[in-house]
Amino acid sequence: MKRTLLVLALSALAFGAHAEDTLAKIKASGTISLGVRDSSALSYTLGNDKYVGFHTEMAERIIGDLSKAVGKKLETKYTLVTSQNRIPLVQNGTVDLECGSTTNNAQRQKDVDFAYTTYVEVVRIAVRANSGIKSIKDLNGRSVATTTGTTSVQTLRKNERAQNIDFKEVYGKDHADSFLLLESGRADAFVMDGSILAKNIASSKNPGDFKIVGEELSVEPIACMVRKDDPAFLKAVDDSILRQIKDGSLAKLYDKWFMQPIPPTNRSLNMPMSEATKAAWANPNNKPMEDYAKK
């Protein structure tokens, strides 16, 4: 009887802990778990547990503002996430804040909350410069690589049916793997967010061999993710983003990561800020991808 009560009590604890107060949690523990990626332009790794990138550095500044908000210096625990596990890890509490390359869409808004959009991404096609592929129609009969767990998989599917073309899809387990499929010749094209394509090409051995071509297959707002139903934490993160936009530090950060040479190869991505990103900063919002497609 006593053992049953203990088990029931423990399981009640496990199920009862849903609407969490992240601010209280990080104040109590003094650490915050930051989700980072390994090979996207906005958040990537240099090896040796060093994580850098536009969104990673922005998140570090958000954590600085959060430290001021809770009144205690917060230690950052960098947690590597993948396209497949980022949402479950945010949902179950392993990761408190994820600032990588996650698209804000209506489906995901059911599971997590998104902060203000800080980058608007377009999905393009990367190919070998000598392949002669110029648009998605040229992909008919070829093999196309994309990463498992990203929105690009569904974008490809939609375009395949809508334009009545047929290509073979090859799934990489992460962005570096998908680019390797293109590099090694196992795929003729790699379809993914433009900044991820640019970053992987810039870091490759011979960047001149690759080109980004084709129309914009999809326009996607990228934002930081936090747990659902925690309005205080979301507001704190949003306030920090607003501050960074208003005092110009976010614009300087964009210039540092997209226009200047970046590690590890010290090449620049050379991607000036798009009109869509400028508009997102001028009117901070967390509208999902579907709202962008409607225009």
Next chain:
Amino acid sequence: MPSLDWPVFCRDTLSGEQVAGCFASGRDQTYLQWMLQAWGWTVTVSLSGLLVALVLGSVIGVLRTLPDSPWLVRFGNAWVELFRNIPLLVQIFIWYYVVPRMWPAMQSINPTLLVILGLGFFTSARIAEQLRSGIQALPRGQRYAGMALGFTTLQYYRYVLLPMAYRIIMPPLTSESMNIFKNSSVAFAVSIAELTQFYYQVGEETGHQREVYFGVLALYAVSALLVNQVMGFITRRLRVPGMVMAGGAGGH
């Protein structure tokens, strides 16, 4: 715990709407159809890998027990040590990325075939070891009796040693066959569209991680149980009354 939303499997993969009867026609597909397709890949890769492993493993197992050919024994030892000591995932990567670079002729080989070879070679080392232990479990007199009857080495293996050895190792062979179904999930890392890849992609796409997880789990469990039952059937049919087998008769 919130209830599970099973109808997610009947959604069309493009529009997200429910499809009556759970099976769409033409170019459309429901998630259930996709899952069954992925299961088909898992079964194909596993069964083909098992076939490769049985053939190769038998050859290597026999080589390791030959009495008069030290170099063949050494070759068998090297084979087993090589494929047993490298993790399976690393072996699959080597087959998929490194081998085509070293021998450009292999670049054009279908990736599925490379995964089948990778899985098969890995499992062949384990089956070789099991066969060797089965042969060595037999009394030495069996081999000498075969030689005394005038059999060549090939003949006394074929007619005396191997029939008994295979019956002895049926239990670990059953485990190995079930293992290869579970190990086939590493094919996900080299872009084969099998069940584990389905779980990652569709779990993320629909947001219904738990329902997809249970679906995939059920299919893996069903595959392994089917293999278990088939091997059990084979064991019972092959049983020789009066022969002492490891584990006793009808252990499972």
